[in-house]
Amino acid sequence: MSNSSSITEFLLLAFADTRELQLLHFWLFLAIYLAAFLGNGLITAIACDHHLHTPMYFFLLNLSLLDLGSISTTLPKAMANSLWDTRDISYLGCAVQLFLFVFFISAEFCLLTVMSYDRYVAICKPLQYETILGSRACVHMAAAAWGSGFLYAVLHTANTFSLPLCHDNTLDQFFCEIPQILKLSCSHSYLREVGLLVVSACLLFGCFVFIVVSYMQILRAVLRIPSEQRRHKAFSTCLPHLAVVSLFVSTGTFAHLKPPFISSPTLDLVVSFLYSVVPPALNPLIYSMRNQDLKGALRKLITRLNSRRV
Template sequence: MANALCDTRHISYAGCVAQTFLFVFLMSAEYSVLTIMSYDRYVAICKPLHYGTLMDSRACATMAAAAWASGVLNALLHTANTFSLPFCQGNAVDQFFCEIPQILKLSCSNSYLREVGLIFCSVLVLFGCFVFIVVSYVQIFRAVLKMPSEQGRHKAFSTCLPHLAVVSLFVTTGFFANLRPPSISSPSLDLVVSFLYSVVPPTFNPIIYSMRNQELRDAVRKMMSWPHFSRHKLLFCLYI
């Protein structure tokens, strides 16, 4: 943001290290939290009588701490391993932020294979979390479809829908960014894909979760009905 305001593309070495650490940390922690939330939905719908025992405050605090700790550990491993490499291919990162695959292109040592192996292990862990989320939702849908009440099924689906939408957005953009074949890779496409998985999910997360809030929906409808808002909307439509 500072670079955009100052109209510059320069970043310091320490700033690049910090940016890489924070990016990996936040992405890892978010995926861990999404996995935990799928378990929370599973317990709430499939084992409602045991929810207070399985998801008490101590269990929630433990799982949250584990999610953040795993994010810190993953970020430390990737950041330390990446920036321990010697760089001799210039100092220009062909990306709008310090992304690890782009940083590895600047290395002139075969040691970068260690980071590739570490990325592969992280992908396996993420895939395990994805399988856990899928299995959880299979059990949830089976339980919901057995509910005799239509109102109960609607309430269960409305509880799961925001989380499912966030997971789908997060997983599809991330998988496409990292698992697409090299034949369709190009600098411009890499830039667009990186924007999709790094900017779009965090932007839509608050919107997706907030739309379940009835008070927020009522406030949006009320704002849309304001006379000055309607007038501006009409002027905008006429301008278009």
């Protein structure tokens, strides 16, 4: 038995015992990470184009930065452990990883809520769009999302790592996650963090309801559009985005508030993978596959790079 002051490192769950499967996991994570990094990186570069300085692309730029941050917080360490056949992460490294992950993931959900409001105003109140979502309002909303994520991360990280930890130092996860650290606590003080997670889940659910209601209003407005092509374009953008948000909320909430009797290492890995890795990898695809402005800006960027080589 030991307390948190004597723990100098944590051991993360290995994906497999055989070297072949460890390398398979490495290459799989590497492919996902490179795809997410390339997609979000391209959107970040394209959204900086002065021709795309609109609220939607400003929020999309922020979303890509948050996606890059969240997936870069978890996957590189998991890949390194699989490649070098190790499991350890230092106590400080675990605290930093937890802080950054909670920061990016919570700020991202706040931003997704803001983006749903942006699309609602753009489609349902187009004549008031520039008045409601001016440049100053957009900056304030984005800053509020980043600031909320930062405060949320500070609160959870400080609360989690203030607990006495004495049930071993092994985390059944591929990154430092709050529920897994709480399992190591030997004090009833962990109920304080559980209560905080419940309050956070309620706030998360409130934002999710706001997003769903916003998209319901958008879909109602879209159904009144006479052009079938424009309706199809709106549906193809809104529905996949709503599906990813639903996946993000449901799996994230389940990972943090699931009953102990249905917990298992395999289930924990799958659920955490779904809310921590899948959304950052899918968001660039969802926002770019039907967006002609992004495609046009990408073609200009490629042409400019080719002309510089020549």
